[in-house]
Amino acid sequence: MCSVVSPEIYETLKEVVKEDIQNFEIVIHDGNKKGDGFLGDMVFVTMENKQSHEAIHLVVKQAFLNRSARDTVPIRQVFINEIYFYTKVWTRLNKFQERIPMQFQFHKVPKYFTSILEEASEKLVLENLKFQKFEMYNKRIPVDKQHFELIFREYGKFHALSFAYKALFPEDYADLIKGTINIFLNFTNRDGFANAVKVINDFAMDSLQPGIDDAVIEKFRRYVENHTELFRDSLTCKTKYSVITHGDCRSNNMMFKYSEDRKLIDIRFFDFQLTREGSPCCDLSYCFYSGASGKLLNDLDYFLQIYHDSLSETLKAFGCDPQKLYPFQELKNGWKRYSKVGVTMGLLIWKIKYTSDESLPDLNDVNMSSKEKEQMLYNCYDKDAFKKICRDLILHLNKNDYL
Template sequence: MSDKNASPNIKSYEIITEDLVKETLQNDRGKNAELLSWELKDFTNKGDGYMSVITSIQVKFKENGEMFEKSYVAKLNPLRPKSSLNDLTEGAFYHEITILFNVIEDMNKELETLGLPRIKTPKIYSKTEEKEKEGFITENLRTQGFVLHDRMKGQDLNHALLVVEELGRFHASSLLLEETIAPKTFLETYDNFEEPYLEVNSPTFKPFEVLFTSQAEGAIKYLKSFPKYEKCVNWIKTNGPSFYKIYIEAFIPNKPFDVLVHGDSWTNNMLFKYDEKNKPIDIRFVDLQCSRKASPAVDLVYFFYTSLDGDVRSKYFNDLLFAYYQSFSRVLNLAQMTVPFSFKELQNEVEKRKIFGIVTGIFIVQGVLFASEDEIWDFNELTDDNIEEFTETQKKNAQKIGNREGPFKDRFLSLFDDMLESNVFWEETGVQRKNIS
């Protein structure tokens, strides 16, 4: 019934069984859908996913005497060699399944009660949570016209408005759900909501600690050629060893800034649909494995500093914040709930979180956005024994990216132009520091 030879022989594909495909089909089309055949076809590029294997399932089926074809997307445990990343990978799968299957579905019920559209994430049809066989299957958004934005190009205002408006609905609907489940919390209500691997001293986060530090070192080396950024170089020398800690501690919520966030809101985790004039008209958020309770400003600055060019960010920063705030407030007003913070308070919170935005910007822009196929981080090659070697390779790749002609220079330096203009970087960050020499 199946043909797995259509794709490379990847062990993760064995997670997809005929029973799982049947379950997917019937949850989508109903019990009358009869599975005839299925095959796997790859459609992603290196760099489109880092903590998983993603492939498509092409299905042929019969329904009410007629023949049909349909495509689904499977997200699977990459089944890497044993390392400290394994617990992180498995935990992220359990967590994302909980977010998509349970939390977002309950958020959707809150929105439907108000007559509002569902959260714009893929429909999920089946899952497997057996150890080392973790995965789930969703609708294939690409067959509906959704595509990734070119990660090397900053999003324009039209794209960014879709993003911030949907983030506003996402965050607000989590507050509706929080009120419904009270006095219980998200942690008490949903299994696998906790993320023990996202702690400063967690061994599972060690590879990312090393990567954050290496990206800081790469930024220092690059910026030294530009006297204008000497102040930024000194700041990174002092704070670079704590980048991973800044990242983790940014996700600690503080009332009233406490919502469910996407948590990984950069351009590769969004798909867009376009009209005949190539204007974006719809959006879907994907990759919810980092979704957690945090300040809404985390999603906003993460997006602003990883996915926008400097000119768009500087020109429309407050316009985008206001569009977000209107979308967020609209949902809560319809539910007759108090908006927990004013627009001015949101502006102040975002300003405080700019350090997190710059740290993620350095990490993503330098390490991912402009990397070629052979320079993309390949976590399949990372083990506990070769972290230092892996890091040295990434440093060399970062240097190659920096020396290459193209848009990298303007995009990267714009981060530090913003840094120079913001007072928050020249105040105490509240983290222990040791200099990068």
């Protein structure tokens, strides 16, 4: 750790304390590891009041500034979208849920402090959850049953806020949605994403075994041929059963807290960069298919029931009828149509999870061409583990008629 603070970070921290920053000792901790910050750097800061010795522990997310990176992906739009979530969407929904008992409320996002929207200086300041003993899940280990139970339960509460707000204040909800950006669609219009998906689908096809999986191979081939249309349909759904989604729902964008005997007791969701209106199944399928082992895939209905029970309890607390706003059968129907987002992102995320950190592409590396960065993603990964998870997922999709 060190005490050297860049002028840009220093000015941002002034907005956090809203008083004389000279009263604070500022310590900068080690930054994020390679691969942790796809669209920017994270700076970890502790600010300690010199008189009271009270400390504020922060994460400053700052966008990559080099032109190559910003031309490759929509970095500014991503930061605008996440800042809009914290300053507008979450502020509104959090205020809205004050009318229901605490046990039905959703409070699983980090505390927001301040943000900067200035062009090529975008920043977002949140609390550092590590100082509350929250931990990251090991990305190379499939998410287990107790974690998924908690995740699906809390997503039920989160999505219920949208359903209830839309039912009780439809005009306000529609106005709130207008400020979000469908970053997913922006990504799909870029050659790099399309190429990555093509390669991932080829890898997935190679995981199937001729002579054993022949019927599945043919079905998956037809799915891949129509993949772009199916994926876009999932992203642009106009169903009445739509909510404000988290967007980027992999387990790496969650942190967990445990008791002394390692019992799971709490969770926080972060990285709302891809937040938008969409089917709840986009969030749930992305989370499930990017984290579940082959064995746990068989328990999908169990987790969907946990989700729907949680969602129903929260809707009832608002005085809403869950059977009118989102019947369980509509959740099941929606999964068949809108889980295509989860299938595609799940395969992509598993590939990243099984790639060594050193081999992950760095968008901020100005000395590396776009082709070289793309090529890195397809080297130095655990091929056997990735092929197994691909085959397990495709067999699950075929068995349940989701292809």
